[in-house]
Amino acid sequence: MAVYSKTILLKDTNLAQEDRTRDFYTNFLQKLEESSLSELVQVVRVSDIGVYNKGVVIKIMPDNIMYANLKDSDIPRIINTTIKEGKPLDDLELKRTGRQLRIVLRNCGMIDPENIRDYIGVDGYLALKKVLLESTPEKVIEEMKKSGLRGRGGAGFPTWMKWKFARAIAADEKYVICNGDEGDPGAYMDRSVLEGDPHSVIEGMIIAAFAIGATKGYFYIRAEYPLAVERIQKAIEDARTCGLLGQNILGSQFNFDVEVRLGAGAFVCGEETALIASIEGKRGTPRPRPPYPSVKGLWGKPTVINNVETLANIPYIFLKGGDHFAKAGTATSKGTKVFAVTGKVRNSGLVEVPMGITLREIVYDICGGTSSGKQLKAVQTGGPSGGVIPAEYLDTPVDYDNLQKLGSIMGSGGMIIMDEDDCLVDIAKFYLGFCVEESCGKCSPCRIGGTQMLRVLERITEGKGRIEDLDMLRRIAFAMQKASLCALGQTAANPVLSTVRYFEAEYKEHIVNKKCPSHKCSKLASYMIIQDKCKKCGLCQKHCPAGAIPGSREEGYTIKQDRCVKCGQCFEVCKFKAISKE
Amino acid sequence: MEEKAVSIEIKNLVEKWKGKEGNLIMILHEIQNHHGYVPRDISLKLSEMLDVPLARIYEVITFYNYFKLSPPGKHRISVCMGTACYLKGAPSLIEEIKDLLDVEEGKTTKDGLFHLDVVRCLGCCGLSPVLMIDDKVYGKVKKAEIADILAKHGKEG
Ligand SMILES: Cc1cc2nc3c(=O)[nH]c(=O)nc-3n(C[C@H](O)[C@H](O)[C@H](O)COP(=O)(O)O)c2cc1C
Ligand code: SF4
Numbered sequence: 001m002a003v004y005s006k007t008i009l010l011k012d013t014n015l016a017q018e019d020r021t022r023d024f025y026t027n028f029l030q031k032l033e034e035s036s037l038s039e040l041v042q043v044v045r046v047s048d049i050g051v052y053n054k055g056v057v058i059k060i061m062p063d064n065i066m067y068a069n070l071k072d073s074d075i076p077r078i079i080n081t082t083i084k085e086g087k088p089l090d091d092l093e094l095k096r097t098g099r100q101l102r103i104v105l106r107n108c109g110m111i112d113p114e115n116i117r118d119y120i121g122v123d124g125y126l127a128l129k130k131v132l133l134e135s136t137p138e139k140v141i142e143e144m145k146k147s148g149l150r151g152r153g154g155a156g157f158p159t160w161m162k163w164k165f166a167r168a169i170a171a172d173e174k175y176v177i178c179n180g181d182e183g184d185p186g187a188y189m190d191r192s193v194l195e196g197d198p199h200s201v202i203e204g205m206i207i208a209a210f211a212i213g214a215t216k217g218y219f220y221i222r223a224e225y226p227l228a229v230e231r232i233q234k235a236i237e238d239a240r241t242c243g244l245l246g247q248n249i250l251g252s253q254f255n256f257d258v259e260v261r262l263g264a265g266a267f268v269c270g271e272e273t274a275l276i277a278s279i280e281g282k283r284g285t286p287r288p289r290p291p292y293p294s295v296k297g298l299w300g301k302p303t304v305i306n307n308v309e310t311l312a313n314i315p316y317i318f319l320k321g322g323d324h325f326a327k328a329g330t331a332t333s334k335g336t337k338v339f340a341v342t343g344k345v346r347n348s349g350l351v352e353v354p355m356g357i358t359l360r361e362i363v364y365d366i367c368g369g370t371s372s373g374k375q376l377k378a379v380q381t382g383g384p385s386g387g388v389i390p391a392e393y394l395d396t397p398v399d400y401d402n403l404q405k406l407g408s409i410m411g412s413g414g415m416i417i418m419d420e421d422d423c424l425v426d427i428a429k430f431y432l433g434f435c436v437e438e439s440c441g442k443c444s445p446c447r448i449g450g451t452q453m454l455r456v457l458e459r460i461t462e463g464k465g466r467i468e469d470l471d472m473l474r475r476i477a478f479a480m481q482k483a484s485l486c487a488l489g490q491t492a493a494n495p496v497l498s499t500v501r502y503f504e505a506e507y508k509e510h511i512v513n514k515k516c517p518s519h520k521c522s523k524l525a526s527y528m529i530i531q532d533k534c535k536k537c538g539l540c541q542k543h544c545p546a547g548a549i550p551g552s553r554e555e556g557y558t559i560k561q562d563r564c565v566k567c568g569q570c571f572e573v574c575k576f577k578a579i580s581k582e
Numbered sequence: 583m584e585e586k587a588v589s590i591e592i593k594n595l596v597e598k599w600k601g602k603e604g605n606l607i608m609i610l611h612e613i614q615n616h617h618g619y620v621p622r623d624i625s626l627k628l629s630e631m632l633d634v635p636l637a638r639i640y641e642v643i644t645f646y647n648y649f650k651l652s653p654p655g656k657h658r659i660s661v662c663m664g665t666a667c668y669l670k671g672a673p674s675l676i677e678e679i680k681d682l683l684d685v686e687e688g689k690t691t692k693d694g695l696f697h698l699d700v701v702r703c704l705g706c707c708g709l710s711p712v713l714m715i716d717d718k719v720y721g722k723v724k725k726a727e728i729a730d731i732l733a734k735h736g737k738e739g
């Protein structure tokens with residue numbers, strides 16, 4: 001096998017046009033041959049290079065230089081300047097607005113997560129060593145304050161403050177809990193970190209424990225993530241063997257050990273007081289706060305609960321310094337955020353971006369726009385506790401405060417892209433339905449309010465809505481926000497409120513005209529046979545469960561609207577697209 | 583199940599988790615992993631050995647979706663209804679499975695071959711809509727492919 005000193009990835013990023021890489025590729029190979037470099041440089045055509053609509057693009061590895069909008073005539077320059085002399089060509093270089101910055105995901109995919117030596121090889125546990133041997137808990141908290149790190153689990157509470165509160169209380173035992181319950185359906189940031197870089201989370205946890213004076217830690221991980229559990233368990237054992245957990249860690253006076261506890265499929269257990277109840281082996285029902293867990297938490301002792309991503313940031317902060325960390329981000333939100341971008345997006349996946357980047361950059365520059373090529377309608381962040389952000393606000397810089405102003409939240413990192421085909425009333429119903437199912441039932445604003453609201457939404461999507469319903473939704477939402485015991489109930493109405501706020505016209509269309517503009521709500525659709533396209537095969541008649549399609553192969557078919565139950569079967573089975581749905 | 587086997591199994595479990603506070607949920611996880619559900623006679627035994635009322639154990643089992651009280655089917659179908667999968671048409675997959683197998687959500691088919699569960703996010707949203715049969719994940723599933731997928735697992739018996 002040849003050993004190449006450079007690899008060049010090649011891709012034509014304009015979808016609409018014909019793939020022009022074939023000529024470019026042969027040309028490139030030929031020029032390399034002429035310069036007798038073909039033994040040293042490998043050219044690979046790839047199916048995705050991470051940028052879109054920038055013509056022919058190459059990425060030169062390991063230099064990580066990217067050139068865009070290339071023409072055949074650029075090839076000699078690239079070979080002479082960049083490949084031979086290692087110098088970049090400014091005019092060709094792709095100025096990446098889609099800037100990604102990897103802090104949390106710095107090691108994911110780069111190291112073997114099951115090998116502690118790999119982690120140590122990339123300065124793993126070096127931050128811990130610095131902290132244990134050269135620092136004090138007070139200084140650690142001070143450094144965290146400088147970093148400006150806020151919790152990545154949803155609420156965005158400053159991490160240093162949480163630690164300070166727990167530190168301030170004298171107790172014989174204190175605890176650190178890593179919240180790996182990842183309840184937002186459609187998000188998997190924490191899973192990726194637990195599976196891809198378990199030691200960084202453990203290291204962050206030990207530093208947190210040192211700061212508050214804890215002796216014991218727990219990982220609370222959802223049982224649905226067996227691989228994450230396995231990796232963390234292995235990582236804990238390896239860390240113990242290396243003297244990084246247990247008594248006198250790294251020869252210091254500090255003792256700390258961790259255990260894993262499994263979640264059991266209850267969204268509310270992501271809420272900190274419910275999570276504590278669950279670790280205590282009880283039903284996961286929340287209790288009123290205050291007292292906050294940092295004062296009275298697990299077994300009544302001061303407890304710090306931090307999210308997986310929050311903890312994974314911490315070793316980096318102590319390696320590079322709080323000030324350095326705070327360089328990325330906005331005035332109130334520092335560092336990066338990992339998002340799981342899914343839904344109707346071309347390049348679905350995890351992205352880590354500096355705070356302050358715009359939604360447009362995330363959706364278009366990094367993720368390539370909508371998968372359908374249709375107009376983007378809205379972006380949802382924050383999962384069932386968040387809200388939708390309509391396309392007009394795509395240029396908003398992403399940080400905790402801006403998203404809140406728009407009626408959504410940062411949340412834990414779920415980001416769902418919706419296009420014209422998605423009905424926002426239906427989406428609101430989906431999220432609310434989730435919260436209703438997951439409500440623990442302890443307090444009535446959440447239990448009853450949620451159910452009533454869901455009923456109203458159901459009737460709207462079935463064409464039985466009344467115009468007063470919009471007001472009713474707002475009133476129930478208000479009651480739930482103000483009176484629910486925990487944040488599940490307090491935020492459950494957010495998806496409804498934000499869709500009513502930005503898409504009131506769409507609600508009205510459902511209520512007044514009994515139409516769903518995106519044709520999603522099947523109860524509001526009407527099906528019709530387009531006679532010009534109908535080949536009289538009779539398949540629809542066979543499948544109609546309501547006998548609403550009279551006719552024969554000779555006469556053709558029609559749909560009797562008064563008998564149709566709007567099941568959509570005919571629309572789906574017709575092979576000639578001869579049935580319209582409006 | 584034989585009385586004796588039950589006690590030995592439980593004894594080992596209780597031994598392993600003894601002295602660890604809040605152990606009940608972890609013990610239940612191990613029982614469910616082993617049996618696929620939490621059988622009543624085991625709960626009874628557990629109540630004796632841990633010295634907690636049976637009601638306390640059932641209170642916990644019934645709160646958490648993950649724990650089951652009846653034996654699962656031979657093959658477990660989990661259809662993801664997380665947001666990404668919902669947007670990409672998961673509801674129609676569920677309808678199709680219900681139709682083909684004549685089974686409801688959370689229930690097992692009459693022949694005991696398949697159990698249908700609707701779950702939240704399997705963590706591979708990029709492949710949505712996703713369904714999983716036992717340990718095998720199927721991504722970008724189309725409604726028309728369901729019959730074939732089920733047949734493949736059905737044949738293995
Ligand atoms: C209903 C509900 C679900 C939650 N789910 C999670 C979760 O899955 N993961 C998480 O880290 N935080 C979750 N949280 C937030 C936690 O209560 C808590 O704020 C967080 O773990 C604190 O860690 P941080 O400060 O590092 O963000 C949830 C909160 C609520 C109200
Ligand atoms: S708000 Fe909902 S989830 Fe929270 S305590 Fe009340 S009923 Fe339970």
Ligand code: SF4
Pocket residue numbers: 527540543544545546547548549559560563564565566567568569570571
């Ligand atoms: S939508 Fe259903 S009920 Fe209506 S005509 Fe088509 S198949 Fe028949």
Ligand code: FES
Pocket residue numbers: 185186187662663664665666667668702703704705706707708710711712
């Ligand atoms: S939403 Fe289905 S896998 Fe995430």
